[in-house]
Structures are given as structure tokens and as C-alpha cells.
Amino acid sequence: GENVEQHPSTLSVQEGDSAVIKCTYSDSASNYFPWYKQELGKRPQLIIDIRSNVGEKKDQRIAVTLNKTAKHFSLHITETQPEDSAVYFCAASKGGTGNQFYFGTGTSLTVIP
Amino acid sequence: GAVVSQHPSWVICKSGTSVKIECRSLDFQATTMFWYRQFPKQSLMLMATSNEGSKATYEQGVEKDKFLINHASLTLSTLTVTSAHPEDSSFYICSASRDRGWGEAFFGQGTRLTVV
Numbered sequence: 001g002e003n004v005e006q007h008p009s010t011l012s013v014q015e016g017d018s019a020v021i022k023c024t025y026s027d028s029a030s031n032y033f034p035w036y037k038q039e040l041g042k043r044p045q046l047i048i049d050i051r052s053n054v055g056e057k058k059d060q061r062i063a064v065t066l067n068k069t070a071k072h073f074s075l076h077i078t079e080t081q082p083e084d085s086a087v088y089f090c091a092a093s094k095g096g097t098g099n100q101f102y103f104g105t106g107t108s109l110t111v112i113p
Numbered sequence: 114g115a116v117v118s119q120h121p122s123w124v125i126c127k128s129g130t131s132v133k134i135e136c137r138s139l140d141f142q143a144t145t146m147f148w149y150r151q152f153p154k155q156s157l158m159l160m161a162t163s164n165e166g167s168k169a170t171y172e173q174g175v176e177k178d179k180f181l182i183n184h185a186s187l188t189l190s191t192l193t194v195t196s197a198h199p200e201d202s203s204f205y206i207c208s209a210s211r212d213r214g215w216g217e218a219f220f221g222q223g224t225r226l227t228v229v
Binding site: 034041042043044045046049087089091093100101102103104105106108 | 162218220223
């Protein structure tokens with residue numbers, strides 16, 4: 001099955017700085033890579049996703065890059081704000097409605113005002 | 114947008130009793146839903162894949178007789194924790210994807226189960 005690894009497990013940055021979270025996956029058949037933000041006791045919320053036919057995607061302060069050859073993808077948050085503090089999960093899937101998502105172990109991001 | 118509703122949000126039950134958790138896709142059909150378990154400060158662990166009209170597929174190490182899954186319609190899947198024990202206390206969360214789509218997962222709000 002798929003194995004998704006995520007680093008770092010915790011990350012503290014000063015407000016305004018950038019944050020980078022990295023994930024690797026094992027199954028070359030995976031082709032859909034979403035990132036979720038989860039606040040304490042709440043449901044994960046999709047913040048950005050990328051499919052294997054593109055290498056980079058950006059949405060305002062958030063960007064994701066994908067290297068299919070190396071089987072890794074990264075989340076980049078620029079100009080961090082205190083409200084960005086949360087746990088972030090990467091995931092990998094083969095895409096399609098019936099395919100499972102396999103999650104990374106999560107990164108607890110703290111943005112220090 | 115796509116909405117997945119999970120009920121109840123929290124439940125406390127006595128050891129040995131059973132608890133049913135519902136997961137509904139409110140504005141779309143979902144042939145497949147997924148059930149996860151999340152321990153504090155840990156990731157989401159996939160427990161099982163719920164398939165409408167057929168048996169669920171369980172991940173390795175998950176007891177199917179302990180965690181009963183029923184997907185009776187295209188918008189409803191239920192997870193029943195049978196003979197619950199304190200070690201079953203956890204945050205249970207479901208997800209669903211539109212039948213017509215890439216597969217983006219929409220999550221329910223989760224259920225905090227405490228077995229006393």
C-alpha cells in the first residue's frame with residue numbers, strides 16, 4: 001500500500017516568514033495530492049491540491065510543488081499569519097471517487113506574532 | 114460546495130454498550146465513503162472503505178466485527194462501535210467524494226467518542 005511521510009512534525013515561524021512542509025510517497029500510481037489544514041477538534045479542510053499532470057500550483061499565499069520522479073511534494077506558505085497556526089496534513093491518492101487517501105503524520109505549525 | 118454531516122459530534126457511553134455514528138453527504142451522492150480514526154496529536158488512520166450496497170473493506174488490523182459499517186444509501190454510511198471499551202475512545206471522522214469528480218475528499222465534522 002501507499003506510505004506517506006511528512007516532515008517536520010512541528011514547525012514554528014515568526015509572523016511574516018515562510019513555512020515549508022515536505023512529504024514523500026511510495027506508490028508511483030498515486031496522482032492526486034491534497035493538503036489539509038486541521039484546527040483542534042475540527043474537521044480537516046482542504047487548502048490546496050495538485051494533480052500529477054502539473055508541477056506547481058499557487059493560490060494566494062499558498063503553493064504546492066510536486067516532483068513525480070522523486071515522489072515528493074511540498075507545501076509553501078508565505079507571509080505567515082497567526083491564523084495559519086494549525087496542523088497540516090498531506091495526503092496521496094490514486095484519484096477517482098473510490099480511491100483511499102493516505103495521510104502523512106501531520107505538521108503542527110505555530111506562527112509567532 | 115459539498116457538505117458532509119456527521120452525527121453525533123460527541124458521545125459518552127458506558128463500557129460494553131454500542132454506539133452508532135452517522136455520516137451523510139447532504140448535497141451529493143457518494144457511492145464510497147471512508148472512515149478514519151484519529152488519536153490526539155496524530156494523523157488520520159484509515160479504518161475502512163464503505164461501499165454502497167456491498168460490504169465494507171477494512172484496513173489491516175481493524176476488527177470488522179468490532180466496527181460495523183453499513184452503507185445503505187448513496188448518501189448515508191454508518192459506523193457502529195460494538196461492545197465499546199475505553200481503548201475505543203477516539204475521534205472518528207468520515208469522508209466522502211462526489212461520484213462524479215476527481216475524488217476530492219470532504220470530511221464530516223468528526224465524532225468524539227468517550228467510553229467510560
